[in-house]
Amino acid sequence: MKLRFSKMHGLGNDFVVFDAIHQQIELTPEQLRFLADRRFGVGCDQILLVEAPRSAATDFHYRIFNADGSEVEQCGNGARCFARFVHNRGMTDKNTIRVGTAAGDIQLHLEENEQVRVDMGTPILQPADIPFIAQQEQAVYDIDVDGKQLQISAISMGNPHAVLLVDDTTTAPVETLGMALQQHTRFPQRVNVGFMAVRSPTEIDLRVFERGAGETLACGTGACAAVVAGRLRGLLDEQVTAHLRGGDLVVSWAGGHSPVWMSGPAVEVFEGTIVL
Numbered sequence: 651m652k653l654r655f656s657k658m659h660g661l662g663n664d665f666v667v668f669d670a671i672h673q674q675i676e677l678t679p680e681q682l683r684f685l686a687d688r689r690f691g692v693g694c695d696q697i698l699l700v701e702a703p704r705s706a707a708t709d710f711h712y713r714i715f716n717a718d719g720s721e722v723e724q725c726g727n728g729a730r731c732f733a734r735f736v737h738n739r740g741m742t743d744k745n746t747i748r749v750g751t752a753a754g755d756i757q758l759h760l761e762e763n764e765q766v767r768v769d770m771g772t773p774i775l776q777p778a779d780i781p782f783i784a785q786q787e788q789a790v791y792d793i794d795v796d797g798k799q800l801q802i803s804a805i806s807m808g809n810p811h812a813v814l815l816v817d818d819t820t821t822a823p824v825e826t827l828g829m830a831l832q833q834h835t836r837f838p839q840r841v842n843v844g845f846m847a848v849r850s851p852t853e854i855d856l857r858v859f860e861r862g863a864g865e866t867l868a869c870g871t872g873a874c875a876a877v878v879a880g881r882l883r884g885l886l887d888e889q890v891t892a893h894l895r896g897g898d899l900v901v902s903w904a905g906g907h908s909p910v911w912m913s914g915p916a917v918e919v920f921e922g923t924i925v926l
Contacts, residue, residue: 651926656735657692657919660727662867662896664919666692667735670699670713679719681926686717692924695863698728700736708750709742716862723753724808726870730766730916733758738918753808767913770871773878773903774806782810783836789882795830802831803879807910809861810837811875813844815883819855822847828859842869846876851887854880856894867896874910877901 653675656667666685668675677685677697684691694717701711712732714725732749736742737760747758757769777784782804784791790801793812803813812831816822822845831843840861847855858872859865873892880886881903889902899914 652923653926654921654923655692656921657694658731658735658917659896659919660730660868660870660914660916661894661899663727663869664694665696665698665728665731666694667698667731668700669735669739669741670701671741675699677715677926682715682719683717684926685924692922695860695866696722696725696728698725698732698735700732700741704750705755708748708755709744710736710747711750713752716860718862720862721752722809722861724751724756724770724871726768726770726807726872726874726912727868727914727916729756729758729768729770729870730914731918733760733766733768734916734918751808761913764915765913766916767911768870770807770874770910770912772907772909773875774808775882777804780804780806780810781838782841783838789879793831793834793836795827795834803875803882804841805875805878807871807874807878809871810839810841811844811872812837812841813846813876813879816845816847819845819847819857822857824857824859824865828865832859832861842872842875844869844872844876844879846880848880848885849893851885852889853891853893854886856892858894868894868899868914870899870912870914873899873901874903874912878903878910881905
């Protein structure tokens, strides 16, 4: 089959995006891995599908697949690209777009300065719902990783995150510790691992090792989870700039049952067709 696609990125976290409304798409895990391959395919961290809405309350449905072919619940940088994609193609003229995902409905807001602001929903903190194996909800959990005792925060932003505090993200063992934590038995569905250094109550540095993709240049849900973790620990203010390797995201959370808001850019790189 011959398919049209767009290559997009949010702060270097890159995507292959398909309009699955105007063309019929059924992708196998093997085809997804081929698309994501940076030598033999198009190359990306994730593949995004724009689908017709599944409820009257939404304008579209949004599916996300990792580079390893696995489907995941949510992707914040991808959500911003999703909004720019459907708007650029005249699939909607709305500046506020309601989108259904496997993790629930989200709102995407196109702003005048080429930024996209996303209502990422309320953070999930109950261990069973993350999912994370623990007896009760805590701001910080002790966890044994290869015989070493570490402290993490466990949060779901529609997908599970473990957040560690580090002194310096440039020297953090992102690859080795990220892989070890990603596969830890206390996270039954694996986990995205964030390494956060607090610069001030309004600024953090962050690197994220993602499930099924490895370290990416930016992770929107990871930035949201990191800010929630910092707020729960009493380290951060309500609005925080997260400095990632690909650029900056602005995240705000008032606490409690309030939604987390995330703002950042979305860029279209090129369009193309591919035969699968």
